[in-house]
Amino acid sequence: MKILTAAQVYQADKFTIEKQQITSDALMERAAIQIFEWIHARLHGAPVVIHIFCGIGNNGGDGIALARHLAEHGYNIKVYVVNYSEKRSKDFLLNMERLKDRKIWPEFMNPETVLPETQPNDIIVDAIFGIGLNRSPDDWVAKLIEHINNSQAFTLSVDIPSGLPVDQPLWKDSKVVFADYVLSFQTPKMVFFLPETGIHLENWEVLDIGLDNEFMMNVDSSFEYFQKHDIQSLYIPRKRFSHKGTYGHSVIIGGSYGKIGAVHLSGKACLKVGSGLVTLYVPECGYTPLQSSLPEAMVLTDGEEEYISKISLSIKPSAVGIGMGLGTEEETIQAFGNFLKSVKAPLVIDADGINILAKHLEFLKDMPKGTILTPHPKELERLVGPWANDFEKLEKAMRFSETYQCILVVKGANTIVISGEKGYVNSTGNPGMATAGSGDVLTGMITGLLAQGYNSLNASIFAVYLHGLAADLEVPAHGYESITASSMIDAIGKAFVELFRQPQPPNDNQPKG
Template structure:
């Protein structure tokens, strides 16, 4: 799913109005009807008071139009106009007049207003600011938003939580509303998935407001949201007449005394993701434990307690490097010497990344489209400090272009970056914040590259499978007891899930019908 920028959404509105020969007011009415339908389907006229807080722009116009539909269907509503400017959008004024024609008189709020009384069991519709917000709200509006939050009433935001920008982080945490649910028009927003801004959204859903398909399908976006239907075309089916060599030979290189488990997990994940053969390259101290824990893998050694040399006579399809590696001086030299002549595709994680960060000249030795999988601190060591999540993405893109590498920024919504494009993952859960989870990801991506997946597709697909395996496994373990081994056990089920057809919702008959 494409994630359109605010500028692109405005352009889509304009394109739709011109091509479909409609007015902007009709497009606003579509939005309001979709919001009403969403609410009405769930509430069916329930006797709950709904407080609509509407700004004086188009987001407020959506709220004002929604109020009309709610009133016409018998809902108990209170409408407030947050009067933060003397300017009014044309469509806001049209819908305000329609509201007054129905004898609904909004309460106008300004800097001297008394804060409205709202019950904890009421519902707040937040339609104060939309995606066009370009400066911090006035202090009195911030106080109003904080008051709404303090009521503990359920907050439903229209398109985006008020106070949240689409291209930067609010200066103060209190400057934006934290919404229980967001109904986003046509597409979710990038800010829903970044750590510093995603905290303002508990849940979201996209409403189709009929923006013209031609614009939506032909317009390129900087970011895509990745779900099952996006990765399914990547899948390479197995052939009947094939053998283990058909699916590649992965070399998992890493480990040091006390950290052989990392290589074991990565190797096991690599096998479970479909690699035909896996060889683990570890120091001698890991030989026995690896052979015992993972009989399906072959083992090579180089060095005693840490890797001090890298020599092998095989031709791997991919090398996953860095897990549990350590940063001993002789290990760094071994990695440097190895990179000097290596042409094999690489997936680099953990101490492999830390070695690159301390020895930036090694970046020039990486093969094109090497995949790096840093967690936030490892990323910071590579690209430097950032001021906010948007700056982080900008610097990551620059680093990716400069070094022709693919970067997986691990997190709640892992983002795979290559050049100017970003791919935001939708699978995964908090239980995956556990030791060894990243090692499993390295193994999965390495296994996909071994099978012949293009590096970018392997990274995006691997991140999806990793998260889905965690989602499947957590249903049995709960968040606290989810381990990397359990995630790896879920990889096969994640593949199976790709081809599951959702069951239709069950129809519940009334007693009379029965």
């Protein structure tokens, strides 16, 4: 699913209106009906009070149109117009007239208005500001936003939480509605997925308002949100006449004294994702633990007891993952640099591998084209430098990816895979993944997919999705707190099954009522 900028959304609206020969008001009506149906499907006419706060632009027009539909279906509504400007959009004015024709009179709010009271069982619909907001809300509107946030009512935002800009960082000290749910028109907004702005909403859902398919297919978006059907299209099925050699030989290089477990996790994940063969390359102290705990893997050592001092492979790997638990001893750094100059296989670099690159930028030029780096936020900062906000972070990541012709897997609540000027936002995962070893598992999964013939971009996207899905499948039985890296590995098989599980049709033989 493409993630559009505000300018692209306006272009989509214009294109749709012209091609489908409809009015802008008709498009607004589509949006209002979609919101109404979403609410009505959940409330079924329940006797709750719905407070609808409307601005005086098109977002407010959506709210006013929604109020009309709710009233016509018997809902108890209270409508407020947040009068923050003398300007009004024409579609807002048109819908105001329709509302007044039904004898529904909104309360117009200004800086002197007493803020309305709400009850915990009420519902607030936030339609104050939309995607056109280009400055911080006025102080009195900011107080209204704080009032909404301090209420205990369920808050539903139309298209975007009011006060949140679409394509730029939040203004300093600006107030934003916290939305329990956002109903976003046709496409999600990039700010939903970034740490500094995504904290202003709990859940979101896209409503299809019929923006023209031709435009949506052809528009060039910088970011895409990948979901189950996107991942299904990447999957390379297994063939009947095949053997372990068909699915590649992965090599996992890492570990140091006290950090051999990272290699174990990565190697096991590599096997579970389907790599035909896996060899673990570790210092001598890792030999016995790994041979005992992971019998499916082969183990090579460099002869050094506590850390890797040289990397010399007697095999030709299909893919290599390096860095987990590696350490940053001087001999290890030298071995890592020499390895980069010689490696020909597809490569994934994680953890201490990234930390070494950050301190030895001269190594970057030796990375094979298409190398995948998997930094967590602090590792990314060491690699690309500090950023002022999340938008600058993404700009720096894209510039780095383009300069060094590599893939960056920017880990976070919504992990983003960066390939040059394009970003792919993941749709799976949960807070339980904030646990030791989670990144080692992901590196192993990417390596295992590379070994099976997936290209660098597809292996990254597929592994990130499957990694998050495995963690999601653990939540119902164990909750967030009890998820571990090992339990995620155990759920990889279930994630593959879930990826291709077909929804069950309703059982018509069940008794009705």
